[in-house]
Amino acid sequence: MKDIVRVAGGQGFWGDDIDAPRRQVEGGPIDYLMLDYLAEVTMSILQKQKERDPSLGYARDFVGAMQAVLPAVVDRGVKVIANAGGVNPVACAEAVKQIGVKAGAQGKLKIGVVTGDDLLGRIDELIAQGHPLANMDTAEPLSTVRDRVLSANAYIGSTPIVEALTKGANVVITGRSTDTALTMAPLRYEFGWKADEWNKLAAGIIAGHIIECGAQCSGGNCLYDWKSIPDMANVGYPLVEARADGTFVVTKHAGTGGRVSVPSVTEQLVYEMGDPHSYITPDVVADFTSIQLAADGENRVKVSGITGAPSTDKLKVSIAYSSGYKAVGTLVYSWPEALDKAKAADGILRERLDRLGLKFDKILTEFVGAGATHGHLAGNSFDAPEVQFRFGVRSNDRATVERFTREIAPLVLNGPPSVTGFAGGRPKVEEIVAYWPALVDKTVVQTNVEILS
Amino acid sequence: MKVRLLDIAHARSGDKGDTANVGVIALKPEWFPILERELTEKRVADHFHGMINGGVQRYVLPNLSALNFLLHGALDGGGTLSLKTDAQGKVYSTALLRMVLDVSDDEATRLKLPEVK
Numbered sequence: 001m002k003d004i005v006r007v008a009g010g011q012g013f014w015g016d017d018i019d020a021p022r023r024q025v026e027g028g029p030i031d032y033l034m035l036d037y038l039a040e041v042t043m044s045i046l047q048k049q050k051e052r053d054p055s056l057g058y059a060r061d062f063v064g065a066m067q068a069v070l071p072a073v074v075d076r077g078v079k080v081i082a083n084a085g086g087v088n089p090v091a092c093a094e095a096v097k098q099i100g101v102k103a104g105a106q107g108k109l110k111i112g113v114v115t116g117d118d119l120l121g122r123i124d125e126l127i128a129q130g131h132p133l134a135n136m137d138t139a140e141p142l143s144t145v146r147d148r149v150l151s152a153n154a155y156i157g158s159t160p161i162v163e164a165l166t167k168g169a170n171v172v173i174t175g176r177s178t179d180t181a182l183t184m185a186p187l188r189y190e191f192g193w194k195a196d197e198w199n200k201l202a203a204g205i206i207a208g209h210i211i212e213c214g215a216q217c218s219g220g221n222c223l224y225d226w227k228s229i230p231d232m233a234n235v236g237y238p239l240v241e242a243r244a245d246g247t248f249v250v251t252k253h254a255g256t257g258g259r260v261s262v263p264s265v266t267e268q269l270v271y272e273m274g275d276p277h278s279y280i281t282p283d284v285v286a287d288f289t290s291i292q293l294a295a296d297g298e299n300r301v302k303v304s305g306i307t308g309a310p311s312t313d314k315l316k317v318s319i320a321y322s323s324g325y326k327a328v329g330t331l332v333y334s335w336p337e338a339l340d341k342a343k344a345a346d347g348i349l350r351e352r353l354d355r356l357g358l359k360f361d362k363i364l365t366e367f368v369g370a371g372a373t374h375g376h377l378a379g380n381s382f383d384a385p386e387v388q389f390r391f392g393v394r395s396n397d398r399a400t401v402e403r404f405t406r407e408i409a410p411l412v413l414n415g416p417p418s419v420t421g422f423a424g425g426r427p428k429v430e431e432i433v434a435y436w437p438a439l440v441d442k443t444v445v446q447t448n449v450e451i452l453s
Numbered sequence: 454m455k456v457r458l459l460d461i462a463h464a465r466s467g468d469k470g471d472t473a474n475v476g477v478i479a480l481k482p483e484w485f486p487i488l489e490r491e492l493t494e495k496r497v498a499d500h501f502h503g504m505i506n507g508g509v510q511r512y513v514l515p516n517l518s519a520l521n522f523l524l525h526g527a528l529d530g531g532g533t534l535s536l537k538t539d540a541q542g543k544v545y546s547t548a549l550l551r552m553v554l555d556v557s558d559d560e561a562t563r564l565k566l567p568e569v570k
Contacts, residue, residue, distance in 0.1 A: 374551065
């Protein structure tokens with residue numbers, strides 16, 4: 001057994017730095033490269049792509065990432081674990097296989113494909129069997145939006161990834177795995193942690209939580225002493241050096257920018273946190289109040305003391321459904337009296353929309369530069385050099401939203417003075433894909449592991 | 454003495470549906486008891502009055518010298534439904550750090566708290 005297993009985070013979401021995976025395998029020694037591509041509504045975007053073209057439906061950035069890290073995988077034994085499969089892990093694996101073939105790496109690439117998380121085709125069967133897939137926030141049954149559902153995926157845990165590694169895979173591609181399982185699974189595999197070693201599994205999950213958002217634990221978006229964080233243009237993405245006892249060090253490669261410190265890691269620990277006593281995953285319930293952090297040299301933070309409890313008998317299900325349309329338009333008003341002009345424009349626009357007989361579910365006006373994000377807390381006396389007037393509408397009727405998008409630009413000539421910032425043209429109408437979190441019994445989801453080589 | 458939360462704590466915020474979470478972390482462990490005492494659910498709910506539709510829940514993490522607040526109904530429906538600039542609650546963190554606390558002169562001196570400039 002290795003003393004230390006190094007797992008590096010190379011992607012915090014689909015859209016993150018496309019060069020980070022390469023920098024993580026070339027910047028220093030690592031055993032695993034972990035890439036997280038999926039946010040809450042990413043699955044529905046991928047589902048739409050798959051409907052248009054059955055060979056799509058996965059995070060295509062991953063193919064480029066694999067191209068960049070292929071030498072490290074085939075020559076140095078670095079293994080890759082990614083939830084890039086989206087709603088089509090098999091097609092994703094095929095695309096990666098083609099890269100291997102083109103590079104002449106036959107026999108050196110074993111791709112493990114994890115499936116079974118996709119419940120879209122089973123929704124009616126599940127509802128009929130007495131699984132209401134009720135919204136965790138509102139308790140409404142899924143039947144209320146059934147005809148508008150676009151995707152439905154269970155968040156699956158570490159077990160199928162461990163299975164793929166056991167079968168010899170050096171690239172593991174999953175669909176809707178939890179972000180944290182991508183890091184915990186290789187530790188569980190390497191150290192032989194049992195399915196009921198709750199404290200160790202919880203440590204693996206928390207290691208995953210720390211590095212799943214890429215550089216957000218190593219200096220990115222870090223409020224603490226932000227001005228002094230060095231060389232952010234070359235920010236180092238994080239890695240964990242984990243030990244079999246469940247302790248680990250968070251660090252980054254030498255020669256990179258950013259900073260790994262107790263404050264930078266603490267900020268990431270509290271990010272998107274709910275009840276810290278019970279961070280529920282398919283594998284274990286982790287207790288964030290048990291985490292002990294200690295500085296361990298430059299850009300090194302030691303993490304220890306983590307405890308966990310048995311997991312529940314449910315899996316969370318990520319469901320996306322179509323929920324109307326929205327559009328947001330902006331204009332910029334300049335000094336003097338920038339805010340007053342923007343407020344005048346708001347009044348004029350609302351009256352015009354009213355005269356057109358347009359009814360929206362929601363209209364929201366913000367004055368960016370004059371308290372848009374901090375509301376009344378920002379005070380109310382502004383003599384700003386400019387204020388952005390930001391006007392958003394939402395409706396179930398596309399034509400209503402479309403009509404609104406034609407009402408912003410006229411204000412440039414027929415509204416308040418000193419206006420600019422309209423070069424982007426009419427606002428785009430966006431279809432809203434909303435998120436429906438639900439729970440389902442673990443017993444109804446069976447994962448599958450297939451090895452392509 | 455008046456103390457700005459910004460001068461004794463740092464913070465990060467994020468979203469879960471229509472709920473924003475704000476994790477507030479003491480800049481020094483010895484300042485954490487002030488956060489724990491002053492930042493009650495009611496105080497935070499009053500601070501965000503008019504900005505959130507639901508209640509405020511607080512969790513205490515003494516191990517990280519941190520408090521975690523859940524601000525329910527903070528994001529105009531949240532995620533993709535929201536029309537807000539800050540649809541994912543990313544800057545509720547600094548909005549909370551605008552709070553100004555009253556601390557006794559004795560305690561402020563003893564803990565070397567930075568005074569509001």
